[in-house]
Amino acid sequence: xxxHVAFRPKMEGIENTRKQxxxxxxxxxxxxxxxxxxxxxxxxxxxVSHPVGYLHELRGSIVRVKLNSGHMFKGLLHSVDxxxxxxxxxxxxxxxxxxVRHWGDAFLRGNTVTYIAADKDITSEAPVEE
Amino acid sequence: ELIDKCxxxxxWVLMKDDKEYVGTLLGFDDYVxxxxxxxVEYDYSYGITKMKKVLLNGSGxxxxxxxxxxxTLPC
Numbered sequence: 001x002x003x004h005v006a007f008r009p010k011m012e013g014i015e016n017t018r019k020q021x022x023x024x025x026x027x028x029x030x031x032x033x034x035x036x037x038x039x040x041x042x043x044x045x046x047x048v049s050h051p052v053g054y055l056h057e058l059r060g061s062i063v064r065v066k067l068n069s070g071h072m073f074k075g076l077l078h079s080v081d082x083x084x085x086x087x088x089x090x091x092x093x094x095x096x097x098x099x100v101r102h103w104g105d106a107f108l109r110g111n112t113v114t115y116i117a118a119d120k121d122i123t124s125e126a127p128v129e130e
Numbered sequence: 131e132l133i134d135k136c137x138x139x140x141x142w143v144l145m146k147d148d149k150e151y152v153g154t155l156l157g158f159d160d161y162v163x164x165x166x167x168x169x170v171e172y173d174y175s176y177g178i179t180k181m182k183k184v185l186l187n188g189s190g191x192x193x194x195x196x197x198x199x200x201x202t203l204p205c
Contacts, residue, residue, distance in 0.1 A: 052162040054156075054185055068147060068190060084163070084187055096176070110187075115171075116143065117184040 012101065062119040063088070067112045071095065074119055075106065078094040084110030133158055133194060134172070142197035145190045149173050152197045153184070162188035 063077040065086055075091035091106035092099050136155050143151040143164065153169030181200045197200040 018197070050157040051159045051165055051185055054165045056185070071195075084185075111189060113187050114190055115151075115184050115186050117181045120182075125160070 052082070058116070058118055063116055064119045065108055065116050066114045067108065068114050069112065073106065073108065075103075077116075078105075080116075081110070082099075084113045084116070086110065086113065086116065116129075135166070138195065139168075140197050142195050143186060143191055143192075144195075145191040146192055147190065151184070151186060153181075156183070159188070162191050164188065164191070164194075199204075 006089065036084040058077050061077060062074060063086075065073045065088065067073070072094040073088060073091050074094060075088035078089050080086050086108040088108065089104075090105045091103040093101040093103065133155070137157070139155065140152065141155045143153075143162045143166070145151070148155075150172040151166060151169050152172070153166030156165040156167050158164045166184050166186060167182065169184045171181065173179070
């Protein structure tokens with residue numbers, strides 16, 4: 001006779017909790033464009049061939065930065081931002097291929113930068129012989 | 131869009147300071163900063179520098195076009 005009594009309230013409580021646990025999954029959405037720490041960046045997809053992706057790949061390696069004035073700096077690339085401002089560690093200044101000065105840590109303003117290249121990527125240099 | 135068509139092909143870039151770069155255009159952004167692969171820098175006061183990969187600052191770019199057969203340095 002006691003079996004007729006269905007003890008249901010507790011079962012309903014369990015069902016409710018199960019429904020709630022499925023919701024948090026919707027909140028997790030992986031973003032396609034990663035947000036970059038240093039400065040602003042274009043909204044398109046960022047790959048290594050893209051300027052911003054290329055700069056991030058360069059971080060931590062020795063780079064050669066040439067300025068509009070013709071100054072050349074080599075050093076360990078610490079960080080870059082969207083304006084091509086560059087922070088370089090153990091920076092050495094070169095003029096005409098010869099080391100002129102040795103800076104510890106240097107900050108180069110992006111608007112004066114002509115190009116940034118990884119130093120290991122320089123395959124050959126041929127100065128003009130006059 | 132015009133530069134989009136050059137993606138993956140050899141381009142010749144002329145800068146404000148009369149430097150020329152010839153390389154394969156890997157990518158660029160809204161400011162025409164360009165990533166070139168197997169690039170050669172022709173600096174008439176210095177010489178030639180070959181680089182596997184370089185990022186060129188778009189603010190100094192004047193012309194982007196097809197490379198001439200063999201750029202010669204003035205004697």
